[in-house]
Amino acid sequence: MRLEHAVRVAASRERTWALLMDVPAVARCVPGAEEVTAVGPDRYKGAVRVGLGPIRLRLEGEVTVTQQDAGAGQATMRLDATDRAVGGAVRAELRVQVAEADGGTEVRLVTDATLAGRIGDLGQPLIKRQADRIVSELARCLERTLGS
Amino acid sequence: MSFELFRPRSLDDALALLARHQDAHVMAGATALVLLMRQGLVRPDRVVSLRDAGLGGIRREPDGSLWMGATTTIRDAETSDAVRSHSAALAATFGDVATLRVRCQATVGGNLAHADPAQDPPPMLIALGAEVEIARAGGARRSMAVEAFLVDQFTTALDPGELLVGVRVPAVPPGTRATYVKFLPKTADDYATVSVAAAVRMDGERIADARIALGSVGATAVRARRTEDALRGATVRAIGDAAALVRDEIAPIDDLRGTSAYKREMARVWTERAVRSLVA
């Protein structure tokens, strides 16, 4: 499942990049996210509550920044999370790209996610809509935080 | 895996339970809940059964509207003389749901509260301007249009502690013709690939009013306002172009019933056919 989002923010590329690499700060922009804490260099753990009507998931896991290139404004993060109650897992790779644009910065997010177990049984189309919403809200929050 | 089950014998008792246990799931016909539990996607700690809470009943109100209590079964709504005489199209829509066994067990309120985007009753209820009535402990009640109640896939406007207690369908203006078209290219017991509910009233050669809603084409049933606007005041010659506008109002997804592009085109085709069938 692939999701692509782009937002324009009124901040400089440097400030935008700094925020994006501050994973706990970005997590605060994810609806339903619980506190994210560092467990190692470029490794963080946390949880996020996601709902789809009567289905209530609590995805616990880790985010790892697997690659970053400040000069190119590009980074890759890996997310691994499971819901122990429902029995399912989400693995996602997020590729972030920032570039100067019109006095501000354009942020592009490409998310490739795989769902396993019962979460996968839900049906990719339904989850895609929900995942799309979450990433959209994340992008809007980043916009607000950085000013647009 | 079992849960604590409450079987309140009145609406007040049910509401008090939901106020106290805001995480409780609600069970009416139980079809949706049992399926979700079977799949392991929902593991309730507490369930409130509405079976004995006095939420059934179908009646014509003094103002000509039709009231269906939340725990009215889909089958009872389908076969009710009151529903049929209020709107034959609405009764037929209930009859289009799944199979007889599902209709005997599932309820009108449960159907709306479950808010599956592919269900049959919501588009028809929207085309008829229906409202839901919502109650909470303490006596407060509020009403809202069905189209506002269905917020997102499997998500309604119910706040914690609130309960859908019934649906009210306003009196149908004289001269209105309505239909529900369920495009079922696969099996007869399936959800629609796309579906169209239309209610049209003519005034001579012109379309005086049109209400159109589609199912299985977005996160919720979708009201096709641009199509409606293009039809209102126009003659039947406008139907083709008006139906084509529906393509931009919906957001179907690729799934086993078809691609998004296919569904968009089918929505156009069936909207046109539905409206033409009402003005012929």
Added chain:
Amino acid sequence: MGRHRIRIELNGTTRELAVEADRLLLDVLRGELGLTGTKEGCRIGICGVCTVLVDGRPMSSCLYPAVLADGAAVRTIEGIARDGELTPLQRAFIEQGGFQCGICTPGQIVSATALLEAHPRPTDDDIRQWMLGNLCRCTGYFGIVRAIRSSRGAPPPSTPGQAAQ
């Protein structure tokens, strides 16, 4: 989590049992009550082999919480024949080739019994509409429809002990 006492009228006899909240009617019938005529199939309410009648209405017992049957009359395939006398519909299934492997047959007969009780003279369209949720992999449905059609208008025994005509 505790059990719930329920009372059902099962094939004409009152039964009281205690069931857990998440117990499904299908499992109670086949388990505690030992009535294995009702079959387990898809378990998602689609195939119809688990069909029973609750207050005369066909239900998927695989989706029906047993607690919801409290106070209701439940009829299974075991309760269709009276004192061992097959109903005209059941005889028609035999005579008209209404089954091959037999796995869907209890559900077919229970559904069709409800149809004929509600509509003694159904049209072919009525039959197909009513029965569309009872799937069969063997017969192609011809024998089933023939059996139901040939039972039209034949009164089933209405009280125990009264032989089928």
